[in-house]
Amino acid sequence: MRSRVLCGLAASVALLATGCGSGADSGDAGRAAPAPTATTTGFPVRVTDCAGAETAFDSAPKRIVTSNASGLEMLLRLGAGGTVIGTGFPPGKGALPAELAEQAARVPVLGAMVIPKEKLLGSGADLYVDTFADMGGMGGAMGAAPTAQEYAAAGIKHVYLRSTACAAQLKGPQQDLSEVEADIRRLGQVTGTSARAEDLVATMERQVGAVRTAVAGIAAEQRPGYFFFDFDAGTKQPIAVCGRQVANAVITLAGARNVFDDCEGDFKPVPWEEVVARNPAWIQLGVRNRGSEEETRKAFEEAERFLREFPATRGLEAVQAGHFLRIGSEATTIAGVRNADTVRQIAATVHPDLVKDGR
Template sequence: MRPRVWCGVLGLLALSATACGSSGAPKADSPEASGSTAGFPVSVADCEGAKTTFDSAPRRIVTSNASALETLLWLGAGDRVAGTGFPPGKGTMPAALAERAAKVPVLGKTVIPKEKLLGSGADVYIDSFSSMKNMSGAGDAPTPREFAAAGIKHVFLRSSACAAAQKGPRTDLSGVTADIEELGKITGTSRRAAELVAGMRKKTEAVRDALKDVPPDKRPTYFYFDFDAGTKQPLAVCGKQVANAVITQAGARNVFGDCDGDFKPVGWEDVVAKNPDWIQLGVRNRGGEAANEKAFDEAAEFLRTFPATKGLTAVKENRFLRIGAERTTIGGVRSADTVRDIAHTIHPDRVK
């Protein structure tokens, strides 16, 4: 794939979701098992099934990016985060988490350099994408032996890091909720994780119930337009990307949901052939409402004036969704809010 496109994808996967509703305010840092072995040992598996065991909750955590950091903040484990790569951009964290997130040391503006990660004093590294095939050129990652020599346990967020290994498309948020529950086990915050997951399921189940009598083949078609990946060649989100789960649970049909993998470059002729009912303007957070709206306007204007797309049904009828890229393509606590927001837009009479 073109370097520019994967650079954009890497940045997108690295960022946290933009502000929206939440599953309850985050609690103060008070993990149930902090400083103790209550509830331990616990074991978690990587993408290939190899297990890592924890005899107690970690005291120094390093995260690969802002999305992993945000999940730990929601769990109330933020005080134990000793550093992160791909730090959250301005305006990308929920207001309730922003102040705490800003205090986390930045070990790398992008991928954390190998030497800095190994010398960070961390006892666990939460990795959102290091094992993904499309991230193989993202940096010189430590080997399992080097992690072990540094005393760092390596844990993957499987909903993103293991996407390529998943069998079939993702149609629900079970992988995301499993990650939250797993991080709760590791950090001794399982009760908080259960609360967050319950809140997410309440929202997605309400959407499911509202749409239960809409046959799958009658649900509107949907194209996620990754504006920031470039307009010369569109980048589609495929069946294994979390966005496919979000779109499907929201009661729509991703027009590229049948392509294998998570992202795939396609041609504008492919988009035209699909003629989607709805188009989401996938724009990265610009750090403020005015800047975000300007970017959404630019994405919509491109579709209205580009010869290949100006005749599409969604374009002619102004069926655009202005929902940030990070909110859709990065799994986390707020993914359920995105499901609800999309569902309300495309099924306003059913999802209030």
């Protein structure tokens, strides 16, 4: 069996590795618009972290560092890419549409994975956009994350993508993309690109709305069970996406039922016996971009081969029927406009009679 790798999920800091890329088709929401110019209207802006602590902005930041490719991609789509001076977990080759990839390639990489504390504090940034609330789970050589006092001393304001950073603290499951859309709007306010943020959200809502309408007649008990198999997290013990994770919203909106929607938090290690007991009708092969189409294809094939050959899973309904979805992990589990594209892709596969050609 495969051992857990750094690019895989872990219960506390799962999906830090957005930089491993995604092979999912970007669809309508993936089309970049001409970069708008940040404005000074709408300030001051105040945003809060997961604990409710407030950060105020009197003007748009000029030097932004992102923790990984998800925040970077969001800023590029907002037209604020020219202010990004560094990133951790950079997007893998082929992870972004060409028009975004060219811009992303010009952003200095401050860390192939987590940005070292000293490099982040000495980067000259005035804003750090963090996809996750706690880097401490990486431990060891990754070192400790800066404290609030250290950020302040370096002149760096620190904000989060709340749909992922605060997911485990939500009062209930994520069943729509409102938290993701709020992240886009919030980052648009902070960077003075609110008009572009509204355009992105409107596009997402149109895509998701069409799917929602198409699958509206499916009763809850008739929705097929769906399991997100994070192959990159290792196969000895699978990591389930729980109700509070973004993926739960994506799966629900697509007219399927996350078989682990009842587990607490956002991610949870589960035994294979539990997966077997829930017997999903569909399985998404959670694979991250390997840097080339060929290597990514091989990874998908390896994930499928494991499920077909592993004694505990080869009898599952999904495996017997060959109901596998090859959709990149990042566009399913990390906040971004491509979540809407993934909703459409899943729905078109699971309900091809209702959602034609992915639309």
